[in-house]
Amino acid sequence: MKIAVIGAKGIPPKQGGIEHYCAEIYPRMVSQGHSVDLFARSSYTDIAGWDTYDYEGVQVISLPGLNYAGMDALVTSAMGAIASTGKKYDIIHFHALGPSLFTCIPRIADSAKIVVTCHGLDWQRAKWGSLSTKMIQLGEKAGVRFSHGMVVVSQALQAYFAQTYGKETVYIPTAPANYGQSDPNFTYGTNLGLEKGRYILFLGRLVPEKRPDLLIDAFSALKPKGWKLVLAGGVSDTKTFTAELLKKVANQENILLAGELRGSRLWEIVRGAGLFVLPSDLEGLPLSMLEAMKEGIPVLGSDIPPHQQLLGDNRGMLFEAGNLNSCVSALDQALSNPQKLALMAHNAEKHVSSNFSWDSITAENLKLYAKVLNTSQSLGKLQSETQDRDFANVR
Template sequence: MKIAVIGAKGLPPKQGGIEHYCAEVYPRMVAQGHSVDLFARSSYAQSPWLNSYKFQGVRVIPLPDCQVKGVDAFMTSAIGAIATALKNYDIVHFHALGPSLFTRLARIHLSTKIVVTCHGLDWQRAKWGNFSTRLIQMGEKEAVNFAHGLIVVSEALKSYFLQTYGRETIYIPNAPANYAQSDPNFTYGTSIGLTQGRYILFLGRLVPEKRPDLLVEAFSRLKPDGWKLVLAGGISDTKAFTSKLLEKVANHRNIVFAGELRGPRLWEIVRGAGLFVLPSDLEGLPLALLEAMREGIPVLASNIAPHQQLIAEERGMLFEAGSTDSCIRSLNWLIAHPDEMKLMAENAQKYVLQNYSWEQICTEHLKVYKTLLNDSEPIVSLPKFRTS
């Protein structure tokens, strides 16, 4: 099959769940003999326009982008959709709702099948202004109307599209990255003042919907003896929010801002954590949470639907989304009950290893593609992944 991918910023992945998702799925497809072209933003790829290069067999094609918040993603996606018309792809796969605004452009070849993956309801994110939010909502409707196959990464998203549009979708979840070896001596962690097993970790972009501010407030009020809080993540398009947050923690001796971590340092800090906390108000199916669970780290998360899907049945603890008091109570209980934390972490690790595999996800994507190419009607179901 000849496959085009639109909506990822580029490869190799730096920051961003979609980029990591594409880095796992598409090289596996290439290894099975398929051809994959991924249209990228030249600023992210740090490569001149149309100066293509290979990433693990995937051809990455940098396209012009204007590096203006709320415009760059739409510009690159539009050019990518037009570019697919110059080559007769079997599949054009859009990732995220904003880029899906251009799904009808990619249908110029009647034999080409359009697939959209919704990783989350992006129009709810705080970084978007009114105009960009409306465009993303339009992209959502275009995806519903023009995608031959619509994939979602959580059961909550599946319910949303069915209830809102009467549109059946295909549930294919995310999976955690496979961490390589990290420093067993915890050298980097020690250098920033951490002790293994005695810090709480927040890992993710410092944006309002992920609620690092709530966790900072809860930790500051609880003051757990002998524990530190680590904020690890990059700055997105909400610089005012991030500046205010970092100003608040700057003089707090037990809160460490580690910045954006990658590779061995990231793996070391995740593996050394005593507790992983994700207080988000909005998620698709969070890769960072899956990775912590896979590594056997105890987890606490807000009780939004995607987190409930992952943490049900004694695999972690949930607190009331948006409630600092609920977060404090949960943190306090977990820290006081290390044996229970350990048991939940073991349950979570076993569950993730059994049910979330990139090999399986790649296989399910190829099933979607092949089914579409053999049938003119949109597909609405495939064998389901377990969700609890």
């Protein structure tokens, strides 16, 4: 199959779940004999517009964009949708709801089959203004209308599309990254003033919907003796919120903003954590939580549906989303019951290893591609046979 990919910022991934997702599945597809072109953003790749490069067999096409908040994604997605027409792709795969606004272009102008993956309801994110929110909502409706197949990464999203649109979707989850070797001596963590197993870790972008502010308030209220709180992650288009976070942690020696971590430093900090906490109000299926679970780190999360899916059946602890008192109480219980937490972490590690594999995710995407192609071919054959019968009857 010849496949085009639209909606990812680019690969190799620097940050972002979609970019990690694409970096995992598309090289696997290439290794199985398929051809993949990924339309990326020059603002992310640092490659001039329309230049191409190879990433593990995937041809990455860097598109010029517009350096304005929220517009770069829309402009490059539109350009990718236009550029993909007439190239004889079998599949054009859009990732995320914003880029899906342009699914109408290849659907009308090309014979390729359109697949959309929803990684989360992006219009709910706080960083978007009213216009961007409306555009993403239109993208959601366009994806539902113009796609031949639609993928969702969580069971909650599958229920949403069924209830909202009566749309049948295919549930294909994401999977955790495969960590490499990290320093067994915990040198980087020690330099940060951390003690292995004695800090709580938040890993994710510092944005309102992930609620790092709630975790800071809960930690400050509890003041667990001998514990520190580490918030690791980059910022997004939410400067006011970031400034408020900085005020909250000012002069609090037990709270550390570690910034965006990558590679061996990231792996070391995750593996050294005594507890991973994700207090989000909104998630698709969080990679950071899956990674912590895979590494055997105890997990506490807000009780939103994606977290319930991952942490249910005694795989982690939950607290009421957005509720400070509930978060404080859950933190206290978690830190006071290390044996219970260790059992949950063991259960979580087994669950992730058994149910979340990039090889199976790649296979499921390819299965969907084959299905939409075969369905259209079968319909075409049926229409042709019907026309032949009608013509014979006329004669």
